[in-house]
Amino acid sequence: MRLRIDLAYDGGDFRGWAAQPGLRTVQGELTTALTTVLRLPEEAQVTCAGRTDSGVHARGQVVHVDVDPEVSKTAARQVTQLEVLARRLNGFLPRDVRVRRVTEAPAGFDARFAALWRRYAYRIVDDPARVDPLTRNHVLSWPRALDVAAMDQAAGTLVGLHDFAAFCKKREGATTIRTLLDFGWTRAEDGMLVGHVRADAFCHSMVRALVGCMIAVGEGRKEAGWAAEILTGLRRDPNVVVVPAHGLTLEEVAYPEDAALAARVELTSARRSGTEVEG
Template sequence: MTRVVLGVEYDGSAYSGWQRQHHADTVQARLEQALAAVACHPVTTVAAGRTDAGVHACEQVVHFDTHATRPDRAWVRGVNTHLPGGIGVRWAVQSVSGFDARRSAASRRYRYLLVDRPTQPVLLRNRVGWTWRSLAVEPMQQAAVALLGEHDFSSFRAAGCQAHHPHRRVDALGIHRRHGVLVFDIRANAFLHHMVRNMVGTLMRVGAGDHPPDWVGQVLAARDRRRAGVTAPAAGLYLVGVDYPARFGLPVPPKGPVFALAEGDE
């Protein structure tokens, strides 16, 4: 039995999230169908994280076990021939002993892209979040400091979250404006359901001038989802990458040229 690791990118616009579901089209189901066609047996995948409906990934990390003997290029080019255009395998390697795409991850990195202008961005409508209100970057940067470190993030947790506890460690949260788009970069050891989108929605209230920067710390301390802002739209969220210990030797893929804002330098 061989464990194979994949780096997968996808446009989540047409899918009901990553996780396989009955009566819904998902990224996991499509990928497993394509892998089975190359492996010549059913395949079950494990991913670093579950993205929601409409959320994208620049590099989702996935592993699966197989009896099939195939070169790494077959798990890339061969699988891609069986995938729809919105999903693609970027790289494939055979794993070292003990690797698990979910449990071995040291941190996950997400990027949220937000356009703040009076009219909706038509050409990027499935690629960015949008608000008609103009947002100030500096107050949001000041507010974001309160979210760094290890905390109980119940105020930013979806009602249906299935995590065993609400404690997470946020290692970095940067906010800047690039080419007219607000970019939120968030790195944490793990995330709760809707955590990033709820954090962005709350910071938006500060950027719009509805609350001072110290309000975000009060929301965090309240441990009450009702105190926070709205859930930002799924279209603006990207799983940028997953970090693993160096001993696993996973490749670092080159940056994609098509949508540099989503996959650009942090």
């Protein structure tokens, strides 16, 4: 059977999601926990909705894992008591990773390819008087005031289906064409700037490059139309700074109704074969 795991983590002490030999990763911790708690004879194979980069956080990561209850009595017992399984996983996992829930995935579900969209948030404080040392690992402290209206205007020019090569770290054989569904900036009552960006998928470093572009506009160094000019360049622009990872959080992943899952997987697999989504 296939299990869906909704996951949250503080990415500060991880070298990203993807397992890497000798490095601490979210995938590595979750795989070890599943394999141990379910007493599986082989290492659990997990698939996530978005392979977040080193230092990126998540509140709404989604993962799937296939478990054969016949393999072990422990697995057979716990896959029928998924709330207990979630508690046991949290008892094994380090405190910077939390399983929010475990459910049996519907037929056709795939955490990566069935996703309709991913939503990230990037948080910035641009007033030294409002910098909170308690949130320093999750919010970017920026030394100069930013014009949120100009940033929001610039962000709006990038919405739609485009080739985001100018904002991505190119990978061999991977497409940089993405559909940006929403991108906007607001200033909260406490003065924090929050950029929300939602897309069908993101290529490597794309979100942080987009934010870097918006900061240049917010400081007044560039006009709002500069973002669209960069987009048409179709190659990585050295003037676009990739901001630090710690201000970025994967907030939510959305999926279609159960009946439409298989069709979504087929469509996405064909369109993104060989590509990766990132944080």
